[in-house]
Amino acid sequence: MDNHYVPNLTIGPMVCKAIRPCTDAPIDVHLMCEPVDDLIPQFAQAGANIISFHPEASRHVDRSLSLIRDNGCKAGLVLNPATPLSVLDHVMDRLDLILLMSVNPGFGGQSFIPSTLDKLRATRQRIDAWQEKTGNTILLEVDGGVKTDNIAQIHEAGADTFVAGSAIFGQQDYAAVIAGMREQIAGVHRS
């Protein structure tokens, strides 16, 4: 977040670099900022594994997506609640991840926007059709208002990757919340 594209200011490449030696877990960097091209190599060099950005924040979406892969990372696009799925039309081959925002970006602690469920279903269909055609898969991530009591429904609608902030960090026992979320996800059997 850059206090420009969204009204908040948070983690930059230096923090990513400091986190990298602490974990082997993939670092998934969501650029909630504008512009993005200068930051892409900086985050890649700082140890990011996945980098995603908002199409509205790049003048040349195809070029920014290529830049991410050229820097050795997986590439993703982030769609705000009002951003149509048509932005995906000509870049499916450049994508490793699609992230649907289920709140308007900028703040933690907001409520999940229910229409995201239909958008997830439509995105899931696109990804499945793409996988059928090319053999390549794309992660479908959701961010905003994800809680233990709605994560099953979100997974059922098609998400396979989840961002949860206040649901976890608002509790004492982070591991217990994550275990509860995993249990909810495991109980869903999608067709």
Ligand SMILES: O=C(CO)[C@@H](O)[C@H](O)COP(=O)(O)O
């Ligand atoms: O950065 C954003 C929104 O701008 C999200 O990543 C939220 O911070 C997720 O937080 P919760 O909605 O889970 O509290």
